[in-house]
Amino acid sequence: MTDAGDSEIRDRGYDDWLDALETGDGYLLRCPNNHASLPPRLVCPDCGSDDLTEEALPASGEIVTYTVVHLGTREFNDQTPYVTAIAAVGDVRITGLVREVDAESVDVGASVEPTVDKNPQTSDRVVVFRPSNMIPE
Amino acid sequence: MEGVRVAGVGLTHFGQTPDRTGRELFAEAAEAALADAGVDREAVAELHYGNFMGALGERQGHQAPLMAEAAGLSCPATRYELACASAGAAVRGAVRAIAAGQADVVVAGGMERMTNRAIEETTEALAIAADELFEVRAGVTFPGAYALMARSYFEEFGGEREDLAHVAVKNHENAVPNEYAQYRKAITVEQALSAPIIAEPLGLYDSCPVTDGASALVVVSEAYAEANELDASVAIVGSGQGGDALALQSRGDPARTPATDAAAMEAFADAGVGRGDVAAVEVHDCFTIAEVCALEGLGFYDYGEAVGAARRGETTADGDLPVNLSGGLKAKGHPVGATGGSQVVEMTRLLRGDHPNADAVDGTVGLTHNAGGTVASAVVHLLEVVE
């Protein structure tokens, strides 16, 4: 929460992943049994394999579900209403804020690109989805 | 499972009592349960206690021995933390201790004090039941998480906000005669639909309130009940628990809650009863959509079918399967760490016949379902009148 976010201490694995996503080099973790997951991981959550390799994350994905939040925590109360979505990006799903689009235009199936931005209230980095083509297929 | 009896139950009134400390709340519930059981406190061998946010809400860790002391119990005590399923897990711990023959008299229950902090702080405390890195930082609140599930459900199976409004109306109706309930006030579908939206597609009346309260029950072995001539007519005949990935993004389908399926399967197998034997159900309706997902996960409805159950009158007090005769979390209130215990308390009262809605129960078997977070944890118990 706030204390962790303000700290200089990084979350190894997670912050490395955000660094990569921020520069357009996002990745997922793949095990030999073809399961996909997101870091930080020591083992595959599906099969326990410790043979995890990084694989490039597709540049865009599709919104699976979303909500417009009207009652936020202290870390988001200046930003309401805001949109939070889960998007399917390749073989993983990622949760993030949807920005640069009206809440009314967000829909399931819309194409989005995962990037990294900041929560202005905490300066925590956060996954942000930007529209690549906000018209649902 | 055989040989586990509920000897006594106790609750505080559920509501907003910001100045009452957690230790006062739990002591009241435990005292009521011990009095109802007619058991000497010296006989209590263990306390199994549920609490979720006390470290934030009251800046109090290590709560279990504090609560044992508050209740006048001189026994080892353990706190269970599974977000909103904390007390369900505590009851399960007590049941397993008795069933294993490791104890004869155990107190189980839980407490949450929620209204002593600003609503934004409580919202934040509730949010941390989700994945901090992947969900909370992306703005996922507790209502927001269930809104993500509700949207997925509507997309996959259909259904609309009006269907969910009928769940709220039903549970408010059930709470009216319940002396422990926070909201003893009937509402209409129109009121539910016109309430402010908190996380689309969910509105204020799709959501449980924030609540202060505590629950407790005295669980004993059958042998102890017989030797001490206790009035313990209700047995806990089945217990099950399921787990899942914490974050919604790590699961296959946000519209389904497989932890509930797993908990139900284990509890039914444990009890040796079928779904058709169940006469009443208390499910974890922290949000209206949660009741829908629970009824499907428990196997009472096929996927996609439960969303219209309340609207069709199937789960109302006079329906085929009354659901949340207590008023549910929605109207009775949801002191998070106490809820799982309070569901077992209410089902015991319904089956014994001393609950104001007991007449709606046509049978001897009841089921309770307690869920944590977005159902990364689920605990199911089956209760049966055996005398």
Ligand SMILES: [Zn+2]
């Ligand atoms: Zn694997």
